[in-house]
Amino acid sequence: MTEMYVLRVNGDEHAVADAWLGESLLYVLRERLGFPAAKAGCEQGECGSCSVFVDTTLVCACLVLAAAAADTEITTLEGLQPSARGAVTDVQRAFVETGAVQCGFCTPGLVMAVHALLETDPEPTDLAVREAISGNLCRCTGYGRILEAVEVAVAARRGAAR
């Protein structure tokens, strides 16, 4: 057991009490704090479906020890700011418009990875896109429409910046 600790998730503080020492950030987000967007896939850092930001760095929440993440700023998909056009982000909208979502299990992680990419590289090459999503497994789409979604998101941001 750990002593009570506080996690700061999407700008709000959440107390975590009576937790087992080895609980991952993914487990605490989903099972204790009610943030279900990050998905529990492999729990060994292979699938990327639990991707979150810890202090603006994209990581697998399953490999973060929750109790050691006190004093960090955690951002989940639920905490991303929607675009001016509605309730979802521009990247989420691009995924929907291109049909890049099938079963949807990998989608939150991929959306986080694409946001991370576009933060640092607003005009990524095809290779940069493929490398950026190389840690996110999708077993439905074959990735074609996901790559298309990234192009659509890039174009939308280019248009918005103009």
Add this chain to the structure above:
Amino acid sequence: MAVIVPESLESALAALTAYPDAAVLAGGTDLMVEVNDGRRPLTRVVAVGRVPELTGIRVDGATVVIGAATTFAQLERDPVAELVPALAYAARTVGSPQIRNAATIGGNVATASPAGDALPVLVALGASVEIAGGNRRRLVPIADYFTGPKRSVLDAGELVVAVQVPVLRGAQDYLKVGVRNAMVIAVASLAIAVDLEARRVGIGLGSVGPTPLAAPEACSWVASRARWRSDGVEVADEDVVEFGERVAGAARPIDDHRGTARYRRHAVSVMARRALRRCTR
């Protein structure tokens, strides 16, 4: 406290002295896999990622000192990319962006897996590992560091503080064979470093023995056969082929679920030839 997050090296070492059974947590990419899988019961954790003495990269003469908490994402970029290009190439082959953002070079060294991607580079360059424990500090040459698969001279209560890597003039490379380009544990890997000043070639091999391996005989042989210039080195075609065979002779591979010993030895000879061709002309 079950989770200790020390703010200094001194307090980290004090915690490890007080609780020798504590697990050391850096990037979590090795430890948490075992914890999630129920293979690693935890009683106490010392999280060292924020210890200032373990962070940062500094150049000290002809050596770059890389703090143990440096992530692979940081190794991909300058100054490491410029000073130790093979280490940056190796870093880029590790896991995914998410893994490289978390995993550290100190963790790679402490875990001491024969497949650790940074390790063949450290072997090829003749790096040293800075270790601290209690009141003791020691510097261990990488050739003396590994003692077996996931075993090293690192004792309970000790921490890897940094790696000291020579900055060499000459071409370097890192090659890795796996089932795909991303998210792969090496089936076989090879680092090469040419030292134009000392007229030496260094090789480090991964995943083809109980520990990362050097190939000293092959390296001194090829250095004696090469035509050294101030700005590069030439090796005859037939010597490149023989170098591949000699490096493969230094491998001590086994059959396992990732590949056979025969395949690994063959892969080493191909990688050694390819790496030497890329680094010579």
